Amino acid sequence: MLIGELARRTGVGERLLRHYERAGLIRSERRANGYRDYEEHTVETVRRIRALLAAGLPTRTIRLLLPCTDGAAALRPCPGVLAGLRDRLAVLDRRADELEAARHLLRQSIAATARRQDDP
Numbered sequence: 627m628l629i630g631e632l633a634r635r636t637g638v639g640e641r642l643l644r645h646y647e648r649a650g651l652i653r654s655e656r657r658a659n660g661y662r663d664y665e666e667h668t669v670e671t672v673r674r675i676r677a678l679l680a681a682g683l684p685t686r687t688i689r690l691l692l693p694c695t696d697g698a699a700a701l702r703p704c705p706g707v708l709a710g711l712r713d714r715l716a717v718l719d720r721r722a723d724e725l726e727a728a729r730h731l732l733r734q735s736i737a738a739t740a741r742r743q744d745d746p
Contacts, residue, residue, distance in 0.1 A: 627663070627664050627665075627666070627668075628661055628662065628663065628664075629643055629644070629654075629661075629662045629664070632664050632668060632669065632672065635669050636669055636672040636673060636676075638672055638676065643672070646672065646675060646685075647662075649685045649689065650689050651671070651675050651685060651688060651689055651692065652664070652668050652671055652672065652675070653668075654668075671692065674692065674695055675688055675692070678691060682714065682717075682718055683714055684714075687710045687711075687714060690704070690706060690707055690710055691704075691707055691710075691711075694707050
């Protein structure tokens with residue numbers, strides 16, 4: 627299928643699809659006229675890429691994961707994948723802790739400001 631059809635079926639813009647290809651996440655063959663030609667399974671691959679990006683994984687990790695996926699939540703064991711997932715989870719956990727601390731500080735500031743505003 628041509629890139630426009632892939633974009634239509636996945637909801638991902640052509641520019642981003644070309645980026646995925648440059649990043650080694652998807653592949654295409656070239657037709658005689660130079661147009662990109664994608665295989666049918668690329669639709670599901672792009673959807674999987676979008677889900678992994680939404681989970682906060684960087685493209686370098688996704689590139690390692692894609693060969694280990696079969697459409698299920700569980701992955702086939704591929705070298706380095708589990709370590710990469712654990713590392714990413716640790717990063718997300720740290721970010722969540724930082725966000726929670728920021729939320730707590732903001733709540734305290736709001737409460738203190740509201741008390742001062744209510745004082746005569």
